[in-house]
Amino acid sequence: MVRAVSGVRPRVDRATLLAWTRDYGVYVGVAVIVLFNIVFTPNFLSLENFRVQAVQVAPVLIVALGMALVIATGGIDLSVGAVMALSASAIALYLGYGPVVAVLVALVAGAAAGAVNGLLVAFAGIQAIIATLALMIGGRGLALVLVPRLQGIRNEDLRALGSGSFLAVPYVVWIAAVLVAVVVFLVRRTVFGRGLVAIGGNRRAAELSGLPVRRTLLLVYVLCGVLAAVAGVLTTARLQASDPNSVGVLIELSAITAVVVGGTPLTGGRVRIAGTIAGAVLMQLLVATLIKHDLPPSWTQMAQAAVIIGAVYLARDRRRT
Amino acid sequence: MTGPVERGPAVLGARGVTRRFPGVLALDRVDFEVLPGEVHALVGENGAGKSTLIKLLTGVYRPDGGGLEYLGAPVRFAGPLRAQRAGIATIYQEVNLLPLLSVARNLFLGREPRRFGLIDFARMHREAREALSGYGVHVDVRRPLRELSMGARQMVALARAVGSDARVVIMDEPTSSLEPREVETLFEVIGTLRERGIGVVYVSHRLDELYRICDRVTVLRDGRVVHTGAMAELERLRLISLMLGRDVADVAGEGVTTFSGEHTEVSSEPVLEAADLAARHRLHGVSLRIRPGEVVGLGGLLGSGRTETAQAIAGALPLDSGRVSVLGVPVRRRSTAAAIAAGIGMLTEDRKHEGIVPGSSVRENIALAALPRLSRFGLVSERRVDRVVRVFMERLRIKAVGPEQKVEELSGGNQQKVLLARWLALEPRVLLLDEPTRGIDVGAKAEVQRLVDELAAEGLGVLLISSDLEELVEGADRVLVLKDGAVVGELSGGEVTERALMAVIAGEPVTAAGERAGDGAPAVRGGEEVR
Known part of the structure; x- marks a missing residue:
């Protein structure tokens, strides 16, 4: 308010630049890292490498889709990793009834966990970060009670789901692509999707406009839980093991990073699915590149931290000017 | 420039202060002073500049032009803490205390009695008990503050503010959340402050309170002082006209709004009927009906319950009792969605x-x-x-x-x-418009007013809330006046004049418009006016 006294013009230009970087910086980032790898990383352009990268990014991307919706409402979901663990343990427990039943139970578990989050946030009025933190801790605890240690999974159908391909594209990637399409459709075309963005933009206005605010919030968290459960199923299928102890650990942070780097503000009111995809790809390539060039994992963590700070810094200017 | 100086030098004064915000001149060369031992009312409608002035006096803002005087010397407070330390205490509408700490801790926060560098609890509790009993609060001072009623909390805030050698106490709507009994205690305390020679600035919209306890009054409008003088010498009607910016004398002529005037009432069956709307502290049994094609105005001062009435009808305010029906069909669920489904739309006052x-x-x-x-x-x-x-x-x-x-x-x-x-x-069948033309430019204002006319002509029922008397008089077929959450008067047809409206708002009996205008009701009297 007070600072804007001098140099009005350059500030406007800087603001425009910042806004542009916030919205499109993630694509530039992806392009830069791809170019770097083409030049410096042997075999980067191989089909096999693309498959590996795509398969690895899929679970994070699926979780990030749900996270993007939650963040668009102005909330956050820290429990996605725990929900993946719950879903993995459900697979191990119910595989005896066949893979279809096991997968369905896993998805229902994800929906139930999401419903708990949604009820706490939308109806009990607890802050999202606290409500989902509780489930982040409790959910993994429950998963470990159900399946205390790594349990191998021997099932042909699940193995195929994790490692098989259709038209040379892994099933995992197909599933991620379909889910992207579903989420994009929800956001663009449905009352639910329009409503969730409005709730994040101005909750009071949404309420006064008669939108079912609480029901929408509940549904958003349920959806996020289901998507996390899908990621849990896919990861379990690929590992051919249910490992509630380590599956999805820290994935909430990767997912939030992908969403924020992709240009969805943490304050809500906006959602960018394409940006989220690019954000997930960027983080995946960043890690892969550092590993390929023999930098220790501690370095990749610091590089991730730097990207997060950069993205949040850009998002920071949004509510000012 | 204004105001008689009878009781010696002012304890706190603003001299020609100006304060700008981007696009707004919030205060324009405002003079204001508080004498020791006086209760000085500061009144004005929304956007008049009251809060800005208070923030200047308490060191939250610094003036762009002009300056402050405190105890006879020019001062410049570096921040609210400095002003507080210097002896300017402020009590806000919303009590800013720490609900989880004990009553005594709150009272002595930042200046606890100490022994060997540690808080001397025994002494603190004893002193807290003594201090609070002077304010009519008898509680266990070791209990957390949040267990106290709003009124008692307000007293703790007051005791805390005054306890620290205050010379001036500024109270911003102190009674808005108090029960009548608590208000009485507050007034007693204000009496003691006055006896101790402390200057009190009292901000309120409740006229009865102002006339009861204030010695002088300063009226702000659009960032300027429009009147300063003795409270008792200012007629109620006149006070209202000063606040609303309408002169008692010159209300006769045609206005400049774009309303066409009367609307035809298509049928006599009400499109909207609201009965006995009641919500604690805010609404006390408001009833109204709107016929298709009718524009019903809702008048009253800030805080009189106009917005709450609209919110209640639109399902956005939890009610203790009351019924709303559209075309005779009751709106069963109290929710915005149900109201919208029934055909009620509400344009809110707070656009942002x-x-x-x-x-x-x-x-x-x-x-x-x-x-x-x-x-x-x-x-x-x-x-x-x-x-x-x-x-x-x-x-x-x-x-x-x-x-x-x-x-x-x-x-x-x-x-x-x-x-x-x-x-x-x-x-919609009914449109509730809460201050539809506030804060928008003249052109848009005219368009909005014309639109309201058109909509009414198409058979919509309109509830028009406005602080702009001219807008009400020319836009509405009928005007209900609210005060303290209840309907205190209704004017319709030819009775709807600015003068009559002001009289109802002031709580005077409605008389024929011409009659009183004839007996003078001077618009500009002597040196009181600052234009």
Whole structure:
């Protein structure tokens, strides 16, 4: 308010630049890292490498889709990793009834966990970060009670789901692509999707406009839980093991990073699915590149931290000017 | 420039202070002073500059021009803490204390009695008990503050503020959340303050209170002082006219609004009927009916319950009792969705916080409330949205680059039109307009007023809330006046004049308009006026 006294013009230009970087910086980032790898990383352009990268990014991307919706409402979901663990343990427990039943139970578990989050946030009025933190801790605890240690999974159908391909594209990637399409459709075309963005933009206005605010919030968290459960199923299928102890650990942070780097503000009111995809790809390539060039994992963590700070810094200017 | 100086030098004064905000001149060369031992009322409607002046006096803001004088010498407070330390205590509407700490800790926060560097609890509790008993608060001072009633908390805030050698106490709407009994205690305390020679600045919209306890009054309007003088010498009617910016004498002529005047009442069956709306502290049994094609005005001062009445009808305010029906069909569930389904639309006063979704497009903002009816099986029909958006952008002449422009980039007037479009897209039967022309430019104001006329002519029932008397008189067929959450008067047809309205708001018996204007009611008397 007070600072804007001098140099009005350059500030406007800087603001425009910042806004542009916030919205499109993630694509530039992806392009830069791809170019770097083409030049410096042997075999980067191989089909096999693309498959590996795509398969690895899929679970994070699926979780990030749900996270993007939650963040668009102005909330956050820290429990996605725990929900993946719950879903993995459900697979191990119910595989005896066949893979279809096991997968369905896993998805229902994800929906139930999401419903708990949604009820706490939308109806009990607890802050999202606290409500989902509780489930982040409790959910993994429950998963470990159900399946205390790594349990191998021997099932042909699940193995195929994790490692098989259709038209040379892994099933995992197909599933991620379909889910992207579903989420994009929800956001663009449905009352639910329009409503969730409005709730994040101005909750009071949404309420006064008669939108079912609480029901929408509940549904958003349920959806996020289901998507996390899908990621849990896919990861379990690929590992051919249910490992509630380590599956999805820290994935909430990767997912939030992908969403924020992709240009969805943490304050809500906006959602960018394409940006989220690019954000997930960027983080995946960043890690892969550092590993390929023999930098220790501690370095990749610091590089991730730097990207997060950069993205949040850009998002920071949004509510000012 | 103004005000008699009878009791010696002012303890705190503002000399020609000016304060600007981007695009607004919040205070324009304002003179204000508080004498020791006086209770000085500071009044004005929304946006008059009261809070800005208080913030200047308490060191929250610094003036752009002019300066402050304290105890006879010019001062410049570096921040609110400095002003507080110097002896200027402020009590806000919302008590800013720490609810989880004990009453005594709150009372002595930052100046606890100490022994060997540690808090001397025994002494603190003893002193707290003594101090509070002087304010009529007898509680266990070791209990957390939140266990106290609002009134008792207010007293703790007051005791805390005054305890620290205050020379001036500024009270901003101190009675807004108090029970009548607590108000009495507050007034007793104010009496003691006055005896101790402390200057009190008292901000309130409750006229009865002002006349009861204030010695002098300063009226602000649009950032300027329009009157300073003895409270008892200022007639109520005159006070109202000063606050609302309408002169008692010159209300006769044709106004400058674009309302056409009377609206034809198509039928006598009310389209909206609200009965006995009651909500604790805010509404006490408000009833009203609106016929199709009728514009019913809702008058009254700030805090009289106008906004709450609209919110109650629109299902946005929890009620203790009351019924709302549209075309004779009761609205059963108390929710905004139910009210909207029944055909009630409400344009809120607070455009920014309750209206626009700032980061979304004009298109999304217009379609927001109508989304359910512009969709089938939860799927939004873009074609129908486009049509509605196009129709209303044209009809309301919304100036935007296009439907995809972000609404936060539009001017206030165009944002208001977007919100009107949002409600019109619902094809409502009743439209509640809360200050529809506040804060928008003259051109947009005229368009909005013309639109209200058109809508009424089309058979819509309109509830028009406005602090602009001219707007009410010319826009409404009938005006209900609210005070302290209850209807205190109704004017209709030829009775609706600014003079009569002001009289009802002031609580005087309604007389024929010409009669009183004849006996003088001087618009400008002596040196009181500052123009």
